[in-house]
Amino acid sequence: MKNSQIPKRTELFEPTIQALKNLNGSGSISEINDEVFRLMKISDKVIAIQRKSSEKRAYNETILEYELAWVRTILKKKGVLEKSARGIWALKDFSENDNEPLFESIKNEDENLINEETPDEEYEWKSEVRKILTEEITPAEFERLIQRILRETGFVQVEVTGRSGDGGIDGRGIARINGILSFHILFQCKRYKGSVGAKEIRDFRGAMVGRTDKGLFVTTGKFTRDAIKEATRDGAPTIDLVDGEKLAEKLKELSLGVSIVLVEKIVVDKNWFKGL
Numbered sequence: 001m002k003n004s005q006i007p008k009r010t011e012l013f014e015p016t017i018q019a020l021k022n023l024n025g026s027g028s029i030s031e032i033n034d035e036v037f038r039l040m041k042i043s044d045k046v047i048a049i050q051r052k053s054s055e056k057r058a059y060n061e062t063i064l065e066y067e068l069a070w071v072r073t074i075l076k077k078k079g080v081l082e083k084s085a086r087g088i089w090a091l092k093d094f095s096e097n098d099n100e101p102l103f104e105s106i107k108n109e110d111e112n113l114i115n116e117e118t119p120d121e122e123y124e125w126k127s128e129v130r131k132i133l134t135e136e137i138t139p140a141e142f143e144r145l146i147q148r149i150l151r152e153t154g155f156v157q158v159e160v161t162g163r164s165g166d167g168g169i170d171g172r173g174i175a176r177i178n179g180i181l182s183f184h185i186l187f188q189c190k191r192y193k194g195s196v197g198a199k200e201i202r203d204f205r206g207a208m209v210g211r212t213d214k215g216l217f218v219t220t221g222k223f224t225r226d227a228i229k230e231a232t233r234d235g236a237p238t239i240d241l242v243d244g245e246k247l248a249e250k251l252k253e254l255s256l257g258v259s260i261v262l263v264e265k266i267v268v269d270k271n272w273f274k275g276l
Contacts, residue, residue: 005046006063012071015039017080017091026090030245033068034225044224048195061127062222087249126248129258133220133247134191143170145256146189146218152254155185168200169207175214185214192221198230201239205230208237215239218247 019035020027027035037047042064051063061069072089075081083089133142143160150158150173158173169186176182188204190196196219208215215237217223222243223231231239242250252258 006049006067007040007042009067009070012036012067013075016068016071016075020081020089020091026088028088029069029072030243032072032089033065036068037064037225044195044197044226047224048222050193061130125258126245129248129251130220130244132257133244134193139191142191142220143189146187147171147173148256149250149254150187152256153250168204172212183214184212185216186212187216187218190217190219190221192219195222195224196227197224198226201227201230205237205239208239213237216242218242220244220247 015036016032018039019032022035022039023031036042047062047064049063051061051066072081072083076083080092081089082092133145137145147158147160155173155175158171160171161169168188170189172184172186174182174184186208190200196217201217201223204215204217217231217239219242222245223241228241231241248258252260
């Protein structure tokens with residue numbers, strides 16, 4: 001797959017704005033990215049092209065994920081977008097935003113801003129988490145991690161099976177709702193750098209038949225658009241999807257291997273000294 005098929009960074013600004021408009025002014029990173037891909041009719045093969053690692057650093061995000069992260073960073077610096085503490089991006093002044101002057105100014109943007117190495121976003125730590133999960137722990141350790149996450153989020157009787165010939169089912173558990181209702185789930189975990197397609201979702205659903213009405217598919221990679229459609233297809237048991245980005249966010253939320261370090265900021269109050 002040639003990287004020439006990937007849109008240039010400057011070609012991604014207008015679709016990003018339009019994607020947010022289509023999402024009624026705000027959206028998560030995955031929602032925005034998926035809408036940009038839809039608007040630009042980018043194929044799943046191009047979407048899945050990974051960013052090449054350097055001698056100093058290994059990357060686990062795709063080229064388009066990285067480029068779109070930079071697009072949001074620049075639009076934020078331009079005062080067009082804002083990001084909440086929970087990582088939701090939103091258009092400022094959504095109802096009256098006129099983008100034509102903005103796009104013209106971006107085309108003539110300072111090269112240092114357009115070609116910076118690191119976007120002002122969370123892909124750096126998420127990429128590190130995904131690299132650890134795909135390359136530095138064993139499949140059994142990954143299954144136990146998913147088991148721990150499910151337990152931490154309220155599931156009970158969570159069991160890792162991982163038996164060969166079991167249709168890819170890696171475990172089962174019971175989800176409790178308000179301490180009263182409960183339902184059984186089967187889950188599958190895949191350590192992928194690339195994308196999980198519709199075939200894998202169909203195979204998993206086939207293994208679920210007659211055993212449960214609910215499934216959970218977890219991957220360190222991403223799901224193709226066809227996979228997402230297949231997971232929620234009418235008339236078929238629903239399969240909830242957790243991709244690498246959501247998985248990293250959940251680890252952060254639960255403080256499992258990911259922690260937030262607050263940096264001390266020292267402020268000198270000149271007025272305090274004048275009152276002595």
